[in-house]
Amino acid sequence: MAFFIVPLLMRPHILAGGDSLLSTFCEDNIENYALNSPFENNLKLLLKSLPASASTWATGFNNTFVGEGRDRVYGQALCRGDVNSTVCRICIENASQEILKQCKTEAAIIWFDRCQVRYSFQNFSFFMVYTGKYPNQTKLEKNVSNPVHFVQVLTYLMKNIANETAFDPSTRMFATGEIKFSRKKTIYGLVQCTRDMAQQDCYSCFDYAFKDLQACCSSREGGFVVSRNCNVRFQLYRFYNVSELEGSSFCPKTEDKWKIWMVVIVSCIPLSVLAIIVGFWASYHGRKKRTERDDDRSQNALVHELAWPTGVDITEEGELVSSEELPFMKLSTLMAATDNFSDSNKLGIGGFGTVYKGVLADGNTVAVKRLSRKSWQGLEEFKNELMVIAKLQHRNLVKLLGCAMEGHEKLLVYEFMPNRSLDLFIFDSIKRSQLDWKTCYDIIVGIARGLLYLHEESRLKIIHRDLKPNNVLLDHEMVVKISDFGMARIFGEDQNTANTRRVVGTYGYMAPEYAMEGLFSVKSDVFSFGVILLEIISGRKNSGFYLTGQAQTLLAYAWKLWNEGKEMEFVDPLLIESCMITQILKCMHIGLLCVQEDPADRPTISKVVVLLGKESIPLPKPKQPALSVGRVIQTDRFLIANPSVNDLTGSILAPR
Structure with missing residues (x-):
């Protein structure tokens, strides 16, 4: 599910009927779109039929298609639940005309204040993958005076109306609500799902949207998140039409609850120590029960969201295949394969679970990642990895x-990598001797090609966000397999950058703009690739390099020797005998270009692949690379003595 956050103070485009255009998303694919083509003719027929259909303006929702085969166009129209049929019809007419003007692609969606229109060359079930999108937030509304209390009240309101919308059929998947957070100020909220969604899917969509809403706007006086499948909005004024709600508005009687809560807190102050202890005891057990219920609910939501018959996979050639190729396995099968998860089969421990070697009944060896039972964050990584890597197939990605x-058991099963991970070779004095330059060069090219597929060649644009030698696996022929997509993010076709409050990754491989500001893009992965490239050439780690006394970081050391014309001092002596000097120096040059401080100065991964493959292309002179990204605070335990085949570490970085 892709979300698009709309800054509310940006000047809207007002069209006929008084409605305002919020945003348009035109997917960047025009393979089957051409002027006067059967596809375009079917699209025009579909857009013309949407406002004319009685189903659209009478019920506020229409899901239809026009045409057959490759020229079929799927369309969908949704009106806000508080508008009447006349307003709905006018809004859909405006939206249908505007989307045809703005988009000449095979899939697009347009959001107006009171409706949205969407079309695609594929069935809409394909687009049930969360990607996230964070545009410039400079023109959002001003901050509230008491953000902590405001967020508590806002969350209470939005969760209540979301639950009502998703699970009460009478709401027709639309609800509004209001709640006072001070004597003079009231928060007004609105949530809506498209009516082709299952109840739990609708609630899950809201859950994703609320996270984005909190990230951008939870301490502001207004916020609006729109997506293909659900929309959420709040303001400090009533922005919806109460007279048209016909009982669908949800106004929880929460003011009294909040007043009672405040009275209880105040009255508890003079109580005795015994009463406080009893209160804590009751609170603890109540919280424990609620946590268990929340865990069960999250489990059910996850199972529903990952119901594979409704999804698709994507092959390296871009073809859609049935997701049945990713089977659910029985826990008993994996317990037998790993000898009941015995320590003798343990390959390593990551931040969110343990990885075991297993042998299935058919004799195939696999790697089984077992999620930690008490890791909610790990549950998010589990879900993310399933929704990302299950849709990708490439020679240089782990399968x-x-x-x-x-x-409470959640497990992922991967192909087994007998040579485990790259870090075991380049940072181990004994195994390092097994690598000649040709093998190293093939590894470098394999990583680059895997990233190229993620960034540009698959139908999904994937940002890995945690590329490091531990996550570069090697099969029996030393072929590269990029792994661990638990932190990956899917971008929309026209999306280039995003930001996040939760910085995840590993110190030494994070791009400075990500570590310091939470900004990430394809260039963030390019930075990580550059660090790995320099580590392969030198045989040294970037993290902890300052302990050598030679420079603050490995990047700074490479830059120093490059400027002094002493590049060969940077190269691991074990590689010099087997390497082509010009080729290894070119790779060092490319590595320095990839770790430039400004993302704009870094090449794209497609450019890197071209540079690696052609000897005659001149390279630009690198600037000084990023030398420091901040102070690292480890938040996850990591077993260094026995690294995982698919291990994971997480770090929080704070600026100096």
């Missing part, structure tokens, strides 16, 4: 073979 979910 996900299946998963298992029973009770």
